[in-house]
Amino acid sequence: MSATMNVTLRIWRQKNRHTKGRFVDYPLSDVSPEQSFLETLDVLNNQLEARGEDPVAFDSDCREGICGTCSLHISGTPHGPMKLTTTCQLHMRSFRSGATITVEPWRARAFPIVKDLIVDRSAFDRIVQSGGFVSVKTGSAPDANSLPVPKANAELAMDAAQCIGCGACVAACKNASAMLFVAAKVSHLALLPQGHAERKERVVKMIARMDQEGFGSCTNLSACEAVCPKGISVNFIARMNREYLRAGLTG
Amino acid sequence: MKLDSKIPSGPIQDKWEKHKFETKLVNPANKRKYRILVVGSGLAGASAAASLGELGYQVDVFTHNDSPRRAHSIAAQGGINASKNYPNDGDSVWRLFYDTVKGGDFRAREANVYRLAQLSGNIIDQCVAQGVPFAREYGGLLDNRSFGGAQVSRTFYARGQTGQQLLLGAYQSLMRQAAAGTVAIHPRTEFLDLVVVDGQARGVITRDLVTGKIERHLGHAVVLATGGYGNVFYLSTNARNCNVTATWRAHKRGAAFANPCFTQIHPTCIPVTGDHQSKLTLMSESLRNDGRVWIPKKKEDRSKDPATIPEGDRDYYLERRYPAFGNLVPRDIASRAAKQACDEGKGVGSSGMSVYLDFAESIQRLGQPVIAERYGNLFEMYERITAENPYQKPMRIYPAVHYTMGGLWVDYNLMSTIPGLFVLGEANFSDHGANRLGASALMQGLCDGYFVAPYTIGGYLASNAFKGVTSEHDAFREAEQAVDGGVKRLLSGRGKRTADDFHRSLGKILWDKCGMARNAAGLTQAIGDIAALRAEFRENVIVPGEGGDLNQALERAGRVGDFLEFAELLCLDALHRDESCGGHFREEHQYEDGEAKRNDEAFAYVAAWEHAGAGKAPILHKEALAFENVHLATRSYK
Ligand SMILES: Cc1cc2nc3c(=O)[nH]c(=O)nc-3n(C[C@H](O)[C@H](O)[C@H](O)COP(=O)(O)OP(=O)(O)OC[C@H]3O[C@@H](n4cnc5c(N)ncnc54)[C@H](O)[C@@H]3O)c2cc1C
Numbered sequence: 001m002s003a004t005m006n007v008t009l010r011i012w013r014q015k016n017r018h019t020k021g022r023f024v025d026y027p028l029s030d031v032s033p034e035q036s037f038l039e040t041l042d043v044l045n046n047q048l049e050a051r052g053e054d055p056v057a058f059d060s061d062c063r064e065g066i067c068g069t070c071s072l073h074i075s076g077t078p079h080g081p082m083k084l085t086t087t088c089q090l091h092m093r094s095f096r097s098g099a100t101i102t103v104e105p106w107r108a109r110a111f112p113i114v115k116d117l118i119v120d121r122s123a124f125d126r127i128v129q130s131g132g133f134v135s136v137k138t139g140s141a142p143d144a145n146s147l148p149v150p151k152a153n154a155e156l157a158m159d160a161a162q163c164i165g166c167g168a169c170v171a172a173c174k175n176a177s178a179m180l181f182v183a184a185k186v187s188h189l190a191l192l193p194q195g196h197a198e199r200k201e202r203v204v205k206m207i208a209r210m211d212q213e214g215f216g217s218c219t220n221l222s223a224c225e226a227v228c229p230k231g232i233s234v235n236f237i238a239r240m241n242r243e244y245l246r247a248g249l250t251g
Numbered sequence: 252m253k254l255d256s257k258i259p260s261g262p263i264q265d266k267w268e269k270h271k272f273e274t275k276l277v278n279p280a281n282k283r284k285y286r287i288l289v290v291g292s293g294l295a296g297a298s299a300a301a302s303l304g305e306l307g308y309q310v311d312v313f314t315h316n317d318s319p320r321r322a323h324s325i326a327a328q329g330g331i332n333a334s335k336n337y338p339n340d341g342d343s344v345w346r347l348f349y350d351t352v353k354g355g356d357f358r359a360r361e362a363n364v365y366r367l368a369q370l371s372g373n374i375i376d377q378c379v380a381q382g383v384p385f386a387r388e389y390g391g392l393l394d395n396r397s398f399g400g401a402q403v404s405r406t407f408y409a410r411g412q413t414g415q416q417l418l419l420g421a422y423q424s425l426m427r428q429a430a431a432g433t434v435a436i437h438p439r440t441e442f443l444d445l446v447v448v449d450g451q452a453r454g455v456i457t458r459d460l461v462t463g464k465i466e467r468h469l470g471h472a473v474v475l476a477t478g479g480y481g482n483v484f485y486l487s488t489n490a491r492n493c494n495v496t497a498t499w500r501a502h503k504r505g506a507a508f509a510n511p512c513f514t515q516i517h518p519t520c521i522p523v524t525g526d527h528q529s530k531l532t533l534m535s536e537s538l539r540n541d542g543r544v545w546i547p548k549k550k551e552d553r554s555k556d557p558a559t560i561p562e563g564d565r566d567y568y569l570e571r572r573y574p575a576f577g578n579l580v581p582r583d584i585a586s587r588a589a590k591q592a593c594d595e596g597k598g599v600g601s602s603g604m605s606v607y608l609d610f611a612e613s614i615q616r617l618g619q620p621v622i623a624e625r626y627g628n629l630f631e632m633y634e635r636i637t638a639e640n641p642y643q644k645p646m647r648i649y650p651a652v653h654y655t656m657g658g659l660w661v662d663y664n665l666m667s668t669i670p671g672l673f674v675l676g677e678a679n680f681s682d683h684g685a686n687r688l689g690a691s692a693l694m695q696g697l698c699d700g701y702f703v704a705p706y707t708i709g710g711y712l713a714s715n716a717f718k719g720v721t722s723e724h725d726a727f728r729e730a731e732q733a734v735d736g737g738v739k740r741l742l743s744g745r746g747k748r749t750a751d752d753f754h755r756s757l758g759k760i761l762w763d764k765c766g767m768a769r770n771a772a773g774l775t776q777a778i779g780d781i782a783a784l785r786a787e788f789r790e791n792v793i794v795p796g797e798g799g800d801l802n803q804a805l806e807r808a809g810r811v812g813d814f815l816e817f818a819e820l821l822c823l824d825a826l827h828r829d830e831s832c833g834g835h836f837r838e839e840h841q842y843e844d845g846e847a848k849r850n851d852e853a854f855a856y857v858a859a860w861e862h863a864g865a866g867k868a869p870i871l872h873k874e875a876l877a878f879e880n881v882h883l884a885t886r887s888y889k
């Protein structure tokens with residue numbers, strides 16, 4: 001067992017979307033480097049609750065980096081300092097003992113704050129509703145092997161389909177753009193023959209909805225790719241732009 | 252209460268076709284007059300809701316997640332079974348059926364399992380059509396891998412993220428229906444009670460987790476697809492918010508709870524590191540395809556660097572004890588063997604509570620790139636959590652609570668003992684008996700949701716009359732008051748211990764006394780300890796904050812309160828089942844070599860418990876199980 005650490009968590013507290021928020025410092029001692037960042041928040045919350053104080057509200061569920069529920073801007077970076085790692089997979093060994101760690105919610109117009117560190121990401125659901133699917137009814141599918149898909153395409157589609165919808169890309173972008181999120185879904189479905197029939201309509205509708213939700217335009221700085229816990233490549237944005245052009249040209 | 256399984260007559264191959272034909276249909280024009288309330292948006296809930304919406308029903312979906320896409324199903328890694336026989340290795344509907352009944356140690360209902368095997372192929376077709384990017388071979392056709400408990404390759408997978416891809420497929424279909432206006436989604440909304448009017452399930456009471464508002468919803472049928480109760484053990488591989496609240500509260504309204512003691516402990520999880528631990532991480536059991544499980548033969552070697560332990564001093568105990576299946580024995584067997592190894596003092600790691608899962612031989616045989624392609628993301632996950640590189644050093648694994656075979660009792664139509672209350676996915680008890688085979692939960696959830704419930708719910712609606720009830724009915728008022736009262740009672744708690752703290756204590760009782768090995772004395776003690784803990788919870792829990800606000804302390808306390816009640820039934824069921832079978836291992840009943848000893852004469856039945864009221868002993872009902880197609884035999888994987 002390695003020695004324990006002391007850290008100070010500087011956490012954004014905000015009662016709801018109508019009130020003003022502020023940072024509050026919480027010093028914690030005896031933190032194990034083996035424990036995850038969210039477990040550190042659990043420990044803090046347990047202490048707060050035992051004193052009858054409101055715990056820090058934050059989202060998490062799977063705690064294994066796949067559901068996309070956890071968020072958090074940690075010391076200035078969405079999901080904290082480790083590359084390809086969600087907040088729930090981050091461990092205290094990534095921090096120095098004695099450090100002050102700033103913890104904030106995602107900041108974006110299209111993601112209003114609900115409470116403390118929780119934001120409302122339902123805009124993503126509405127973007128998918130606008131066209132992020134294949135229109136196939138239950139029961140109407142042909143045999144799965146009737147349509148071969150070249151392995152390379154299937155792999156590339158999977159690279160895009162891995163998006164967990166956490167919103168880090170939006171949080172990292174100066175313009176709070178959702179291009180990487182939308183591009184991942186557009187590319188996943190455009191790369192597979194199953195998605196071809198609705199290809200043009202899909203990209204046009206999803207982009208329109210994205211704009212309507214108040215996400216900004218792409219900065220071309222790739223800040224999104226740098227923080228994406230699944231390593232989704234900005235090449236998919238280029239692919240989406242081509243899809244969009246193509247839809248316009250042949251529309 | 253009378254249990255009528257409604258298994259159709261006739262040969263097992265024809266039952267489902269016959270039943271579909273005999274099931275009444277709802278006139279297409281009338282479908283939109285029916286409202287169906289679906290709780291849960293995992294594979295079972297999302298697939299059912301999307302399919303029902305496509306048929307034209309009005310559907311409401313409730314989930315405590317902030318988006319339906321984040322339901323716990325998303326975390327499934329390894330794959331989904333189907334008897335397509337694409338690899339031409341001898342698979343068939345019959346074999347999948349046989350493997351599942353046998354793997355479940357002869358405690359599942361044959362007719363349901365057969366239907367599951369029959370429909371398994373359609374699931375893959377459906378998912379591929381939705382654009383699920385399953386793994387493919389170079390020719391562009393689908394690839395398969397093998398999984399525990401089977402000697403054929405029938406598992407379809409999408410890297411190590413099969414659950415994610417299947418759920419996104421179902422979620423996208425659900426979103427399509429939301430856009431079409433047939434489905435209304437209620438995220439961040441918790442189901443807190445079922446409303447039963449004149450014996451029919453007619454509504455639900457929910458709490459909006461953001462505003463705290465308690466609401467009534469009226470419908471013609473209710474679907475619970477709320478997942479399993481593994482988190483009763485506190486530490487499990489389930490997502491943090493998985494709970495028993497929905498099924499437990501429906502149980503208190505009259506739904507029988509079946510086989511709660513059938514819980515599954517998964518053999519390949521990352522070991523516990525300390526008291527802070529909030530959940531356990533599964534390493535997909537597909538790893539056992541290429542990884543070899545071993546411990547040092549000599550106790551004194553257990554803290555040595557594994558690389559320095561020569562082959563001759565290693566005990567590959569699964570390969571030694573089960574030469575036919577080797578590292579691919581079913582989960583219950585692999586888990587218990589690991590526990591035995593550690594109990595004998597040969598466990599490795601600083602706590603001595605883990606065994607090695609070693610890839611060195613496969614890496615040598617196949618090369619690192621092949622292993623990376625198969626398991627890369629799992630290896631990364633392992634390294635992220637443990638800071639050890641499994642390409643260079645064997646993984647350390649230990650069993651953890653993973654899945655619950657028990658659940659609300661349902662008949663062949665997936666309807667509970669409350670007419671109009673349907674239960675799908677992990678929340679019901681139906682298909683896995685006393686032990687679930689790997690890659691079969693995803694199959695079951697989607698089978699229930701896409702291909703069974705849409706028919707059987709229609710049959711129920713078409714053959715029942717519905718009174719013109721409104722949500723002002725007394726039953727709604729009473730249920731709402733009960734929920735409101737419960738919330739207020741929790742908030743008045745001004746004790747000293749947090750709900751989470753109680754939950755940990757509960758988990759420890761269950762893991763020690765009702766975990767991988769159980770006995771009468773331990774279970775009796777656990778029942779007493781749970782009652783005492785529950786009494787203390789009432790007096791000494793502290794829940795800060797208000798009800799009319801987002802209050803996670805309150806959410807946790809509500810769930811822990813239900814776990815504390817449910818845990819007693821779990822132990823009671825384990826105590827009453829005086830035999831070993833599947834995941835339920837009673838130390839009193841084992842063969843000399845430590846294998847589980849079933850007692851078919853006395854226990855070849857489903858134990859369905861009826862709630863008799865607070866403080867009263869639950870009433871046991873038995874559904875006898877007939878094995879007409881797979882003959883009762885001792886399970887052997889040797
Ligand atoms: C780590 C892991 C890996 C796995 N890997 C595999 C695998 O490879 N293959 C396989 O076949 N199986 C696997 N399983 C098992 C499988 O994932 C689950 O059994 C299955 O996904 C359950 O699906 P479900 O739809 O029944 O429930 P869930 O996915 O658990 O969904 C439950 C839903 O109900 C909602 N809910 C619950 N309670 C309430 C409430 N009170 N109010 C409102 N909403 C509520 C939740 O929000 C959620 O939407 C794995 C499980 C785990 C934990």
Ligand code: FES
Pocket residue numbers: 059060061062063064065066067068069070086087088089
């Ligand atoms: S909690 Fe699921 S990704 Fe972090």
